[in-house]
Amino acid sequence: MGLAKVKYKGFIAPLIIGLLIWFTAPVRPAGVSVAAWHMMAIFIATIAACITQPLPIAAVTLIGFTVMVLTKLVPMDDALTAFSNSSSWLIAMAFMLARGIIKTGLGHRIALYLIKAFGKKTLGLAYAVGGIDLITAPATPSNTARAGGIVYPLVESLAKTFGSEPNDDSRKKIGAFLTFSEFNSNIITSAMFMTALAPNLVIVALAKTMKIHITWLGWFTASVVPCLLLFILVPFVIYKMYPPEIKETPNAREWADKSLREMGPMKVSEKIMAGVFILTIVLWMMSNTLGIEASFVAFLAISLLLIFGVLTTKDLLSETGAWNVLIWLSILVFMAGELSEMGLIKWLSKSIASGLHGMNWVAVLAILMIIYFYAHYLFASATAHVTALYAPFVGVAVSAGAPVMLAAMMLAFCSSIMASTTHYANGPASILASSGYVKQGEWWRMSFVLGLLYLVVFLTVAPLWMKVIGMW
Numbered sequence: 001m002g003l004a005k006v007k008y009k010g011f012i013a014p015l016i017i018g019l020l021i022w023f024t025a026p027v028r029p030a031g032v033s034v035a036a037w038h039m040m041a042i043f044i045a046t047i048a049a050c051i052t053q054p055l056p057i058a059a060v061t062l063i064g065f066t067v068m069v070l071t072k073l074v075p076m077d078d079a080l081t082a083f084s085n086s087s088s089w090l091i092a093m094a095f096m097l098a099r100g101i102i103k104t105g106l107g108h109r110i111a112l113y114l115i116k117a118f119g120k121k122t123l124g125l126a127y128a129v130g131g132i133d134l135i136t137a138p139a140t141p142s143n144t145a146r147a148g149g150i151v152y153p154l155v156e157s158l159a160k161t162f163g164s165e166p167n168d169d170s171r172k173k174i175g176a177f178l179t180f181s182e183f184n185s186n187i188i189t190s191a192m193f194m195t196a197l198a199p200n201l202v203i204v205a206l207a208k209t210m211k212i213h214i215t216w217l218g219w220f221t222a223s224v225v226p227c228l229l230l231f232i233l234v235p236f237v238i239y240k241m242y243p244p245e246i247k248e249t250p251n252a253r254e255w256a257d258k259s260l261r262e263m264g265p266m267k268v269s270e271k272i273m274a275g276v277f278i279l280t281i282v283l284w285m286m287s288n289t290l291g292i293e294a295s296f297v298a299f300l301a302i303s304l305l306l307i308f309g310v311l312t313t314k315d316l317l318s319e320t321g322a323w324n325v326l327i328w329l330s331i332l333v334f335m336a337g338e339l340s341e342m343g344l345i346k347w348l349s350k351s352i353a354s355g356l357h358g359m360n361w362v363a364v365l366a367i368l369m370i371i372y373f374y375a376h377y378l379f380a381s382a383t384a385h386v387t388a389l390y391a392p393f394v395g396v397a398v399s400a401g402a403p404v405m406l407a408a409m410m411l412a413f414c415s416s417i418m419a420s421t422t423h424y425a426n427g428p429a430s431i432l433a434s435s436g437y438v439k440q441g442e443w444w445r446m447s448f449v450l451g452l453l454y455l456v457v458f459l460t461v462a463p464l465w466m467k468v469i470g471m472w
Helices: 010-022 034-052 059-069 076-083 087-106 106-118 120-141 145-160 176-190 198-209 216-240 250-262 268-290 296-309 313-317 319-342 344-355 361-378 382-399 404-417 427-433 440-468
Strands: none
Touching: 010 034, 010 198, 034 059, 034 319, 034 344, 034 382, 059 319, 076 106, 076 319, 087 106, 087 120, 087 145, 087 198, 087 268, 087 313, 087 319, 106 120, 106 145, 106 250, 106 268, 106 361, 106 382, 120 176, 120 216, 120 268, 145 176, 145 250, 145 427, 176 216, 176 382, 176 427, 176 440, 198 319, 198 382, 198 404, 216 268, 216 344, 216 440, 250 382, 268 296, 296 313, 319 382, 344 382, 361 404, 361 440, 382 404, 404 440
8 A cells, every 4th residue: 555645845835934933932022932932833834734735634733733742832741631622522523413414314305395395486496405504504513514415416406407507508597596505505504503614613612712601502692683684685695696597496396306205204213313403402502501511412412323323333433524623623722722821812912902002992893804804815724714813803802892702703703704705715615616507707706795795794783683682
C-alpha cells in the first residue's frame, strides 16, 4: 500500500505565517505575554492550514495541538482536557443521530410527504424543499449532509421528472430554481438551530470561554422570528428574481405518491427513530428547565438508538464526520480558550475598540456584522472564519457598550448567513453550485442580492425581537 497523498505546498503559507509571528515576540505589543504571542502564532498557523488544507482539518489541528505541547505552552495533561469539551461531544453525537435519520429512510419519507402536500405549484415545491431542511435541521449538524444527503437527491429526481437537466437550457425549467432555493433554505435553517450547523457549536464553545452561556432554547428563541420571516420571503424573492419556466407541477404529487407506495408502510426502525428524534428535540428545548446538559441529551438519544437496534456500534465507528469534528473542534476551541485565558483576546478587543472610540455601540455592532459577513469572501471554511474572528468581534462589540447576549447572537447568526456569498462558501454551496443547474455568475449575482436581504433582516428584525423577549 502506497503513501497517502499530502499537499505539502499547503504547509508553506501556514509555516511562514506562524514563524513570522513567533519570532516577532520581542517587538510584541505591551500587555501581551510571550506565551500568549507564541500561542497566537500556533493558532493562526493552524487556522491558515485549515484554509490551505495540506491535510484534512482534523489532521492539521492535531499537528497544531502537537506543536502546542512540544513548545511547552501547555502541559500534556492539561492539553488532553481539550477532548472533554461538551460542545464537541454534542455535535459528534448529533452527527450520529443524523445518520439514523438517513439510514432508516425517515428523512426521505418526511420529504415525500411534504412534496405531496405542497407540490401543486413550483413555488410550493420550493417551500416543501425548504420544509425538509427545516424539519431535519435540529438534529443534523452537518448542513452538507442535510443538503447533499437528504434534500438534493430529491430535488434532482424532481427536476428530471419534469425534463430539467443540468448543464443545458432545460436546467431553467425547474431544476435551477429548486437548487438555489434549497441552498438558501439551508442557510436559514442553519441560523435557526444551534445544532443545525457545526460552526454553531464552535460559537457556543467560544462564547463559553468568554463567560457567555448560549442554550439550545435560547438560540432558537432568538432566531425563530427573523428566520421564519426569511423562510417565507426568500423562496418568493428567488421566484421573482430567478423564475422557473414551469410554474405548475401537478406531477410532483403523483411522483411523491408513487415513491411512498414503493417505500411501503412505515418501518419499525422509522417509528423508533421518529420517537427518539422528537424526544431529543423536546429535551433540548427543556434542558435548562430540567437542569440537564444538551450533550447528555444527545448521548441519551444515541444510547436509545443502540438499545433498539436502529444504529449499531459499526454505524457509530464508521461515522467519520462525527470523529473528525470531535478532533478539530476540541482542539480549536481549546486553543482559543488558552488565548482568552492568556489575555490576548481581551487585548485584541480593546485595541480594535480604541479605533472605534466614541462611536455608538449600535453603529459599532452593525459595522462589525457587515465586516464579518463580507470577510467570508476570503474563506472557504466557516469553521476557520468563526474560530479566527468570532471571539474578537464579540469582544469589540461588548467593549463598545453592546449588550453581551445581543452581540453574541447577532454575530452567531452572521456566521450562518455569510454563506450567501460565494459558490465555495460552505459544503452545501460546493455541492449545489457544482450540480450544473445554476451558473457561477448567476450564483454570485443572486447571492449578493440575497446577502443584502439577510443583513437587513438580521440588523433590524433580530435585535428588535430579542429586545421584545428580554434577551437584552
